[in-house]
C-alpha cells in the first residue's frame with residue numbers, strides 16, 4: 001500500500017501521454033490572472049506553484065499564434081459551459097517546456113504537473129492521449145451518481161414506512177450524505193444525470 005500520492009499516480013495510465021507538450025504550452029486557469037497573483041501573494045500554494053512555472057501570454061492572439069487549436073478549444077469549452085469571459089481570460093505557457101516538447105525539469109516537476117489532467121472534467125488539448133480515459137472517468141462518476149439517486153428514491157419509500165424516530169434519524173442522515181455527494185458534482189450537471 002503506497003502513499004496517497006503514489007496511489008493517485010498509479011491509477012493514471014501514464015502511457016497514454018503522447019508527450020506532445022500541448023498541456024504545458026497553452027493553458028488557462030479558472031481564476032483570472034490578477035486574482036491568481038493575489039492568491040499567490042497571500043501564500044496559496046497552488047497559485048504559487050502555477051506562477052512559478054507559467055508565464056502569461058500578452059494577449060489571446062499571442063497565445064493563438066503559439067497554438068490556435070488549443071486556444072480555440074478552451075474558448076469553445078468554456079463558452080459551452082457559459083464560463084467564457086474574454087476580459088478575464090489569460091493564457092499561459094510553461095517556461096520549462098523545451099522546443100522538442102519535453103520538460104527540462106521532468107524529474108523535479110511539481111505535483112500539479114504530475115496530476116495533469118487533474119480532473120475528469122479538465123479541458124485537455126485536442127488530440128490529448130487522455131481524452132478517452134477522461135471520458136470513461138466521467139462516465140463512471142455519472143453511474144455512481146445515478147446509483148446514489150436510486151438509493152435516495154429507496155430511502156424515500158423507507159421513510160414512509162418508518163415510525164421509529166431513531167431509525168428515521170438514521171435515514172435522514174444517510175440521505176444528507178448521499179445528497180451532499182450528488183451536490184459535489186453540481187457544477188458538472190449532476191442534477192441532470
Ligand code: SF4
Pocket residue numbers: 016017018019020021022023024116117124125127128129130
Ligand atoms: S496534452 Fe495530453 S498527451 Fe499531450 S503532453 Fe499533455 S497530457 Fe500528454
Ligand code: SF4
Pocket residue numbers: 023024053094095096097098102103104105106109110113
Ligand atoms: S514543468 Fe514540465 S511538466 Fe510541468 S508544465 Fe512545465 S514543461 Fe510541463
